[in-house]
Amino acid sequence: MSNIKIRQKMLAHNIKSYELAAAVGIFPSTLSVWLRTELNDERRERVEKALDQLINNK
Helix, strand or coil, X not given: CCHHHHHHHHHHCCCCHHHHHHHHCCCXXXXXXXXXXXXXXXXXXXXXXXXXXHHHHC
């Protein structure tokens, strides 16, 4: 999943960046930096897993 799709999924499910960052276990500013360029495989997996968990818990 590309960074744009991650952002779109966050918007569609009303997930705030600080919520996603907390679920990943990083600071919100770190998430912002990560999403400026394409994520490497390890980071993408962490972010997608946390995002899916947040969506399923809402």
